[in-house]
Amino acid sequence: METADLMHHTSRRFNEDLEKVRNQVLQMGGFVEQQLHRAIGALVEGDSRLGEVVATEDYRVNAMEVAIDEECSRILALRAPAAGDLRVIVAIIKTITDLERIGDEVEKIGYIGSRLATMERPADKYREVKHLGRHVEQMVHDALDAFARMDARAALLTAQEDRMVDEEYEAIQRQCMTFMMEDPRAIRRALELMWVVRALERIGDHAKNIGEYVIYMVHGKDIRHTALEDVARQIDAAPGVRQ
Amino acid sequence: MKAVWTFALARLALVVLLGLILGLFIGPPWLGVVIAVGLYLAWQLRNLYLLERWLRLRSQLDPPTIGGIWGDIVAEIVRLYRRKQYHKQRLAQLFRELRRSTAALPDGVIVLGGQYEIVWFNRRAANLLGLKRPGDVGLRIDNLIRSPEFIRYLHSSDYAAPLVMRPPADTESYLALQIVPYGAGQSLLLARDVTEQRRLEAMRKDFVANASHELRTPLTVISGYLDTLAEDPEIDPVWRSPIRDMRAQAQRMNAIIADLLELSRLEANDAEAPQAPIDVPAMLERLARDALARAERPAEVRLELDARAGLYGDAREIESAFTNLVDNAIKYTPRTGRIELRWRVDAAGAHFAVADTGIGIPSQHLPRLTERFYRVDAGRSRGLGGSGLGLAIVKHALQRHGGRLTVESAEGKGSTFTAHFPPARVVAAITVDGGGDRR
Structure with a gap:
């Protein structure tokens, strides 16, 4: 199994350190997922208090990032890992940055959600935003699953999902413009909503990044700025990765 | 050979x-x-x-x-x-x-090793929790179920009650997860779909809340007219007594509905209570004064404040819980009896005890006292105008504050009801305003 291969190392302590920091990343990911879920819930249900709770809890994401970052620096300094181990550490450092950014976007959604709760709600009850939100939530979830399983194929699927999110984002953007033209009183709300949709789209990008780091971690290939179809071909051609 | x-x-x-x-x-x-x-x-x-x-x-x-x-x-x-x-x-x-046979089990079963790594799981578990076979064997379960509440549950060693949560990447259903440790560091994780159960429970709560709310309006009209009739000097004296009874019963119905609404409000809110400081000593002094002002009170009502500590929580809920405890004591204690209220703080947290010298409760009834409408004997509480919901309200209000209720009682000698609060909820020395003008 590839996990075992990546984790294979002579020093047991080192293995434990690596495993521990990996667990911390996934724990942080779990918290970010919960934050995202609650932020979308707060917006859609018009729960201003929940939105505020989400916004004020972002400091915990930041604290986790700092802790994991320190742990990674410590491992780099003490153990000087090479090859696969080094890739794991590098991927972790990048992943937590993206998770922390997701946290920031979620904080934004929480604030705006609690503000929107005091305004009149549109007739569609934010159906489109909810759909986009669930989609993005699923992406973050899948990216973290791929990270836990060291599953490059699932990571690639997640990265490909980002296109759909982008399309949905544009559709909602157009819809918001229509609303504004139809009813000038809705402009304020529509503008606020644009921020939320924008944040969700950014979260989709961060989830895509995490997927790319997983591929890098497993295969040692940097696939950023590469067409995803090429990457798919490379993964299929890579020897000995399937179980 | x-x-x-x-x-x-x-x-x-x-x-x-x-x-x-x-x-x-x-x-x-x-x-x-x-x-x-x-x-x-x-x-x-x-x-x-x-x-x-x-x-x-x-x-x-x-x-x-x-x-x-x-x-x-x-x-x-x-x-x-x-x-x-x-x-x-x-x-x-x-x-x-x-x-x-294990694959056909209606519940999901996962065998976990000492590091919470997945050793084996059945098909139902794979469906419920989105696990993949065979790749997920050997992965840690908390890497795949990452929800913070699950991680907290997994690392706490208190697995007495199952954890109800939404499964990963599913917003429609609810799962009850329970860990059963066995052998050397191994454990079983059982997963059960409780969506339907939760839905029924929610329906029941909604029904009670709605029904109570709907009953309120007609009752207001009835008690309004009864009040007018009772004051009317021209009414035939034969009707005086029936009208008085009707008024008393209408009041009692009002109290029951108020309690039902209070209870469904407490139930609807299963989150922890907020953390606003409450001046408990001031609240208790007020409660004791109110008790002394009542006509049918026992001869002696004493308040002992062993601590000036307060609580973090919801003042309205705490007051409602304490009032219910004091009311019960007054109701079941004869005029010649004695009631003692005591507030103290120790290492285990804060405790509010109400001791009376009343009629007491037979021990077989103690475990069921906090069930709604549970009666120790049919005539006893109804005759005194209780709603049958007081202790249920106390229990829920305490639960929201991480607390619990204990009861000691000896038949014919009296009872002691004690509300316990964890140390995390205690304010060492309360310095808020007199407690009179909350909100």
Whole structure:
């Protein structure tokens, strides 16, 4: 199994350190997922208090990032890992940055959600935003699953999902413009909503990044700025990765 | 000695004898013996070869037909092999059945190792929790179920109650997860779909809340007219007593509805209570004053404040809980009795105790006291105008504050109800305003 291969190392302590920091990343990911879920819930249900709770809890994401970052620096300094181990550490450092950014976007959604709760709600009850939100939530979830399983194929699927999110984002953007033209009183709300949709789209990008780091971690290939179809071909051609 | 061995020895003797006779004819006798024994040895080697080849290629070849001791050995090997085959099949069948039955379990089952890594799981668990086979075996469960509440549950060692949560990446259903530790560090994780159960529960709560709310309006009208009638000087004196009774019962119905609404409000909010500081000593002084002002109170009502500590929580809920406890004590204590309210703080947290010298409660009723509408005996509380919901409200309000209620009682001597709060909820020395103007 590839996990075992990546984790294979002579020093047991080192293995434990690596495993521990990996667990911390996934724990942080779990918290970010919960934050995202609650932020979308707060917006859609018009729960201003929940939105505020989400916004004020972002400091915990930041604290986790700092802790994991320190742990990674410590491992780099003490153990000087090479090859696969080094890739794991590098991927972790990048992943937590993206998770922390997701946290920031979620904080934004929480604030705006609690503000929107005091305004009149549109007739569609934010159906489109909810759909986009669930989609993005699923992406973050899948990216973290791929990270836990060291599953490059699932990571690639997640990265490909980002296109759909982008399309949905544009559709909602157009819809918001229509609303504004139809009813000038809705402009304020529509503008606020644009921020939320924008944040969700950014979260989709961060989830895509995490997927790319997983591929890098497993295969040692940097696939950023590469067409995803090429990457798919490379993964299929890579020897000995399937179980 | 077995017959085959005698026969084998006889055969060897015969070979040597024949060799000797042959030797006598063609030259030195030893040459004949050597040739004979050599031939014998070659024959034995051939048999050995046949046996070895058969053992090696057993699946394709039939057992060789060799005579003598070799034949016996072949027969014995065949017998052993058949028996092993039979046991293997039986075991495989048993294992298949076991696997099929666990796979058919309606609940998800995951076997976890000492590091919470997945050792085995059934198909239902895979469906409920989105696990993949076989890749997920060996991964830590908290890497895949990452929800913070689950991680907290997993690392707490208190698995008495199951954890109800939404499964990962699903917003429609609810799962009840329970960990059952066994053996050396291993544990079972059971997952059950409780969506339907939750839905029914929510429906029941909604029904109670709605029904109580709907009953309120007609009741207001009825009690309004009853109040007017009772004040009317021109009414026939024959009707005085019935109207008074109707008024009392209408008031009681009002109290029941108010309690039902309070209870459903507490139930609807299953989150922890907020953390606003409450001046408990001031609240208790007020409660004691109110108790003293009541007409039907026992002779002695005492308040002992052993601490100036307050609580973090929801002032309205705490007051409602404390009022209910004090009300109960007043109701069930005779005029000549005594009530003692006590507020103290120790290492285990804060405690509010209400001790009375009332009629007491038979011990078999104690565990069920906080159920709604539970009556120790049918006439007892109804005669005193209770709603039957007081202690249920107390229990829920305390639960929201991480607290619990304990009851000690001796029939005929009195009861002590104590509300316990954890240390995390205690404000060491309360310095808020007099507690009079909350909100």
